[in-house]
Amino acid sequence: MANVVINYRKSSKQQQPQVTLIPQNQKINNPQTQSPKIILDETDKKILQILQDDFPIVTQPWKEISHRLNIPEQEITNRINQLKETGVVLRIGPIFDSDKIGLKASTLVALRIDTKRVDEAAQIINQYDNISHNYQRDNEYNIWFTLTAPNDKEIDRTIEQIRQKLNVPKQDVLNLPTRHRFKINVIFQLTNHNRGNTNG
Amino acid sequence: MDEIDIKLLTALKKGIPLSTSPFSEIAAELKISVEEVIERLNQLKKDKIIRRFGASIKPSSIGLSANVLVTWKVPESRVQEVGKYLSEIKEISHCYERTTDNPNWTYNIYTVLHAQNRSVIEQMVSELSAKWGLEYQLLYSTKDLKHSLTSKEMI
Numbered sequence: 269m270a271n272v273v274i275n276y277r278k279s280s281k282q283q284q285p286q287v288t289l290i291p292q293n294q295k296i297n298n299p300q301t302q303s304p305k306i307i308l309d310e311t312d313k314k315i316l317q318i319l320q321d322d323f324p325i326v327t328q329p330w331k332e333i334s335h336r337l338n339i340p341e342q343e344i345t346n347r348i349n350q351l352k353e354t355g356v357v358l359r360i361g362p363i364f365d366s367d368k369i370g371l372k373a374s375t376l377v378a379l380r381i382d383t384k385r386v387d388e389a390a391q392i393i394n395q396y397d398n399i400s401h402n403y404q405r406d407n408e409y410n411i412w413f414t415l416t417a418p419n420d421k422e423i424d425r426t427i428e429q430i431r432q433k434l435n436v437p438k439q440d441v442l443n444l445p446t447r448h449r450f451k452i453n454v455i456f457q458l459t460n461h462n463r464g465n466t467n468g
Numbered sequence: 469m470d471e472i473d474i475k476l477l478t479a480l481k482k483g484i485p486l487s488t489s490p491f492s493e494i495a496a497e498l499k500i501s502v503e504e505v506i507e508r509l510n511q512l513k514k515d516k517i518i519r520r521f522g523a524s525i526k527p528s529s530i531g532l533s534a535n536v537l538v539t540w541k542v543p544e545s546r547v548q549e550v551g552k553y554l555s556e557i558k559e560i561s562h563c564y565e566r567t568t569d570n571p572n573w574t575y576n577i578y579t580v581l582h583a584q585n586r587s588v589i590e591q592m593v594s595e596l597s598a599k600w601g602l603e604y605q606l607l608y609s610t611k612d613l614k615h616s617l618t619s620k621e622m623i
Contacts, residue, residue: 306529308530316523316525316530319522319523320522320523320525321520321522322522323521323522323523325491325506325509325510325513325521326491326506327489327491327492327502327506328488328489329490329491330486330488331488345486348486349486352486354529355526355529356525356526356529356530357523357524357525357526358523358524358525358526359482359483359523359524360483360484360522360523360524361480361481361482361483361484361521362477362480362509362512362513362518362520362521363518363519363520363521363522363524364477364517364518364519365516365517365518365519368515368516368517369469369477369517375566376564376566376578378573386611386613387613390613390614393613394613394614399614400614401614402612402613402614403537403609403610403611403612403613403614404609404610404611404613405537405607405608405609405610406607406608406610407605407607409573409607411613412537412607413613413614439570442568442570442573443568443569444566444567444568444573444578445566445567446564446565446566447564447565447566447567447576448547448551448564448565449563449564449565450551450552450554450555450563450564450565451554451555451560451561451562451563452519452561452562453561454524454561454562455520456525456527456530456532456582458530
């Protein structure tokens with residue numbers, strides 16, 4: 269993926285400079301860069317763009333994508349399979365607005381835990397269906413995850429349950445409830461073609 | 469949203485299968501027609517219950533190897549102004565105002581920023597900090613604890 273230009277989706281009228289990737293050997297040491305290198309060609313990028321922000325909800329979506337890109341359906345599905353197997357595509361499906369499906373409360377939780385216990389903690393945290401992002405971060409608070417629930421009481425109950433399972437003191441847990449969501453848009457621009465603004 | 473919608477969304481939690489007609493499989497599971505599945509999904513999208521229907525991509529796989537959570541201390545009177553400004557930046561995928569009851573942790577604006585490396589991030593964040601005169605912390609993710617452990621299931 270070195271030397272590739274990635275255009276993010278424009279989130280406003282404001283034009284921002286394009287992001288140009290630097291060669292692999294200039295990257296600084298970061299655990300995330302150590303994953304196997306995946307090379308995407310122009311066709312992969314076109315497919316990924318449609319899969320991200322213009323997925324056809326029709327009886328035969330792959331066939332529809334094949335028509336749009338003028339590429340045989342078999343090739344489309346082979347490539348998508350490949351993109352899933354290599355972990356480029358994590359999932360294809362609906363992304364809900366949690367507060368519209370009855371999960372009115374949401375929060376960001378931070379934990380301070382011994383580095384040696386991070387994997388153990390992750391296993392416990394990941395058992396909860398209503399936890400959507402869970403990252404280890406280089407801060408004294410080293411585990412951060414988001415949690416949604418029908419109400420604040422349920423949020424507090426879940427955090428307390430996790431805290432007890434992990435046996436960490438109260439001062440090692442931060443509960444940072446959402447007060448206002450200014451933006452959420454996790455669509456990456458891979459092709460030059462821009463279809464306009466979306467809240468994704 | 470009725471009971472069938474809830475069943476439909478539950479069935480799609482892990483995503484659609486890669487078969488020729490993925491929505492037909494879901495329809496069979498719910499014992500409704502494929503047309504109904506498609507109609508319901510489009511309606512849920514229209515009602516914004518489904519914010520987006522599509523692929524979730526692992527940023528590092530497309531060269532965005534550095535992902536950072538930036539926590540900002542913004543005076544109450546400037547939260548709206550700063551929040552809106554940060555939301556306009558395309559490298560920022562999330563921008564939230566959050567409350568805290570911990571006196572040792574008083575950050576109130578949280579942004580997630582994706583870029584190809586840490587130096588790009590540091591440059592951007594220091595410019596933003598200078599512009600608004602804000603204290604901040606950079607919290608780099610060093611491991612995706614959810615996807616690294618459950619990636620097989622997510623696929």
